[in-house]
Amino acid sequence: MADGELLTAELIIEYPFSRTTGPVIGAFFTALREGFIVGIKGADGRVLVPPFEYDPVTSEALTEMVEVGDAGEVVSWAWVKDPLDGHPLDRPFAFALIKLDGADTPMLHAVDTGGDESAVSTGMRVAAQWRDEREGHINDIECFVAEGASA
Amino acid sequence: MSEITLPSRLDDVELVKSIRTPASLSYEYMPGYEPSRFLQGVAQKKLIGLRCPVCTKVYVPARGCCPTDGVAISDPVELSDNGTVTSFCVVNVAFYGQGMEIPYTAGLILLDGADLPMMCLLQEVDVKDVRIGMRLEAVWVDDADLAPNLESIKYFRPLDEPDVEVVQPGAGVTW
Numbered sequence: 001m002a003d004g005e006l007l008t009a010e011l012i013i014e015y016p017f018s019r020t021t022g023p024v025i026g027a028f029f030t031a032l033r034e035g036f037i038v039g040i041k042g043a044d045g046r047v048l049v050p051p052f053e054y055d056p057v058t059s060e061a062l063t064e065m066v067e068v069g070d071a072g073e074v075v076s077w078a079w080v081k082d083p084l085d086g087h088p089l090d091r092p093f094a095f096a097l098i099k100l101d102g103a104d105t106p107m108l109h110a111v112d113t114g115g116d117e118s119a120v121s122t123g124m125r126v127a128a129q130w131r132d133e134r135e136g137h138i139n140d141i142e143c144f145v146a147e148g149a150s151a
Numbered sequence: 152m153s154e155i156t157l158p159s160r161l162d163d164v165e166l167v168k169s170i171r172t173p174a175s176l177s178y179e180y181m182p183g184y185e186p187s188r189f190l191q192g193v194a195q196k197k198l199i200g201l202r203c204p205v206c207t208k209v210y211v212p213a214r215g216c217c218p219t220d221g222v223a224i225s226d227p228v229e230l231s232d233n234g235t236v237t238s239f240c241v242v243n244v245a246f247y248g249q250g251m252e253i254p255y256t257a258g259l260i261l262l263d264g265a266d267l268p269m270m271c272l273l274q275e276v277d278v279k280d281v282r283i284g285m286r287l288e289a290v291w292v293d294d295a296d297l298a299p300n301l302e303s304i305k306y307f308r309p310l311d312e313p314d315v316e317v318v319q320p321g322a323g324v325t326w
Contacts, residue, residue: 007187007299011180016247020169023155029167031160038158067158085177136167 024053027065033136037128039103040065046104069101071127071147076106079117088143094120098144112143119146185215185225190299192229196291200265202226208266231263232289233310237317238268241278254278260287260307261317275308284314 021029024040028051031038039049041064043057049068054061077096083089088110094117097106111126113119126144134140182190185201189212192199200211205220209228217224239258242251256278259268273281274290287307297303 011178013176015174017172026167063155
């Protein structure tokens with residue numbers, strides 16, 4: 001049989017998962033829907049963002065959720081040159097660990113500099129860019145952008 | 152569970168209890184040379200099997216090799232679109248993506264001229280009346296809708312012929 005007669009077809013396998021959040025992560029997503037960010041106080045008083053249900057050192061249940069800022073500092077980052085389907089942006093961007101104002105641990109999110117890798121640096125200040133329509137999901141923050149800029 | 156204290160801004164809003172986390176895997180599927188030939192036959196309302204040169208068994212849909220003799224097979228045999236039920240299963244359980252009203256019958260049909268049965272959907276028959284040995288015929292989509300995939304066969308339905316005796320696959324096999 002000739003090569004030209006070989007068939008191909010697109011095949012997409014989808015799983016419509018949903019998962020329950022529990023009270024702590026649920027509060028984190030609820031706050032995102034309302035347009036702000038919450039963390040939780042650890043046993044040593046540090047503010048953990050995103051929040052944990054249990055202290056990462058002592059394992060005790062944590063209960064005191066607190067609001068933190070929606071801007072902060074890039075503490076580490078990796079440049080994504082060729083975004084894939086499912087990535088938060090369809091142009092080159094940075095995945096960054098961002099320590100929000102009032103938080104003691106960094107949170108992973110995307111930083112958009114309009115595709116310019118040289119505009120990203122450790123220590124840069126970034127601010128959340130919120131979506132207008134939010135549903136209680138990490139993607140309610142579209143991305144972070146340089147503080148003072150709006151993409 | 153310990154009582155969780157929330158910032159006051161969350162006092163009067165409904166709390167999120169679950170999130171959607173769909174997964175999607177995207178493939179380019181290539182069935183291979185011989186299955187491609189089978190599917191191109193289907194687009195012309197033909198069911199083409201392959202005969203093994205060693206054991207002479209006819210496989211449909213064929214993968215291009217004989218699982219018993221381990222040899223490549225490419226000798227095409229055009230088969231009838233009539234056949235016989237060799238096994239069946241009445242589906243009474245609904246599941247995501249099913250697209251069928253339950254109950255319905257999934258069957259194995261041994262096409263006339265073939266030596267191995269293939270999966271099929273049975274319609275135009277009450278699930279209580281399906282039996283091994285029942286004769287079936289293919290119901291194809293309209294000619295304009297024929298395509299190189301198995302959706303070109305809408306389903307199989309009973310043929311007005313007496314039942315035949317079914318020799319179960321594997322009977323008489325010596326290793």
